[in-house]
Amino acid sequence: MSEDIIRFDKVEKRFGDLTVLNKLDFSVKRGEKVSIIGPSGSGKSTVLRILMTLEGIDGGSVTVDGEPLWHENSGDGSLKPASEKHLRKMRGKLGMVFQHFNLFPHMSVLRNITEAPVKVLGLSKAEARQRGEELLELVGLADQAQKFPSQLSGGQKQRVGIARALAMRPSILLFDEPTSALDPELVGEVLNVIGKLADEHDLTMLLVTHEMRFAREISDRVCFFDRGKIREEGTPEELFTDPSEDRTREFLSAVL
Ligand code: ADP
Numbered sequence: 001m002s003e004d005i006i007r008f009d010k011v012e013k014r015f016g017d018l019t020v021l022n023k024l025d026f027s028v029k030r031g032e033k034v035s036i037i038g039p040s041g042s043g044k045s046t047v048l049r050i051l052m053t054l055e056g057i058d059g060g061s062v063t064v065d066g067e068p069l070w071h072e073n074s075g076d077g078s079l080k081p082a083s084e085k086h087l088r089k090m091r092g093k094l095g096m097v098f099q100h101f102n103l104f105p106h107m108s109v110l111r112n113i114t115e116a117p118v119k120v121l122g123l124s125k126a127e128a129r130q131r132g133e134e135l136l137e138l139v140g141l142a143d144q145a146q147k148f149p150s151q152l153s154g155g156q157k158q159r160v161g162i163a164r165a166l167a168m169r170p171s172i173l174l175f176d177e178p179t180s181a182l183d184p185e186l187v188g189e190v191l192n193v194i195g196k197l198a199d200e201h202d203l204t205m206l207l208v209t210h211e212m213r214f215a216r217e218i219s220d221r222v223c224f225f226d227r228g229k230i231r232e233e234g235t236p237e238e239l240f241t242d243p244s245e246d247r248t249r250e251f252l253s254a255v256l
């Protein structure tokens with residue numbers, strides 16, 4: 001667990017006059033489970049969206065698996081802007097689970113999971129189906145394969161969202177507040193699945209969450225974001241029981 005699989009170096013991100021990431025330095029090691037906590041608007045989702053190449057950056061650099069996200073090596077050692085091919089390759093390393101599930105409403109549960117592996121990875125329908133059924137089993141939804149998203153509870157939808165992300169065999173899984181749109185009684189079933197994945201040694205996980213107790217249980221490291229920077233980071237033990245920054249203490253006392 002020594003190599004950085006994700007690395008942000010002095011990353012700047014602005015929307016008009018608003019600086020969202022302010023020379024952010026941030027890295028995650030292969031296999032590490034990292035939680036990001038912090039107030040609304042502090043740039044947490046932006047970090048995940050940049051990794052998914054849903055947003056560009058205004059300065060600094062982002063590397064995934066040792067390769068720059070926005071550039072590629074042109075062969076002579078210099079860097080050129082990323083081609084669509086390079087971006088596709090880099091995106092293939094990551095899967096993302098969204099707050100609002102983002103399932104395809106007109107497709108069955110199983111098809112939601114098999115669509116991208118067939119279209120993007122070129123799996124045969126039979127292979128994708130088999131893998132899809134295994135993943136539904138993993139998230140406890142083997143009996144829901146033929147349903148449509150509208151027939152599922154929020155907790156079930158999110159478990160499909162997790163299975164769909166895993167179907168692309170990412171080495172990094174990103175979660176953006178995966179339980180914050182759920183009724184309280186449905187949160188546990190989703191956290192259970194995420195907790196199961198956290199036991200997978202090889203999978204790198206980056207989780208933005210308000211579930212402090214859960215973050216504490218599953219994370220190797222917790223980062224407190226504040227105004228586009230990491231204000232404080234440490235083991236869950238350090239950060240939750242003995243934060244060194246007043247700002248962290250303030251935030252935690254408001255949410256715990
Ligand atoms: P968090 O996830 O920590 O709540 P975000 O990363 O979503 O924060 O957003 C950080 C800031 O950037 C917020 O003030 C938000 O309003 C702003 N922001 C995010 N996306 C956009 C966008 N596409 N256009 C303009 N402002 C944005």
Ligand code: MG
Nearest residue numbers: 044045046176
């Ligand atoms: Mg957010």
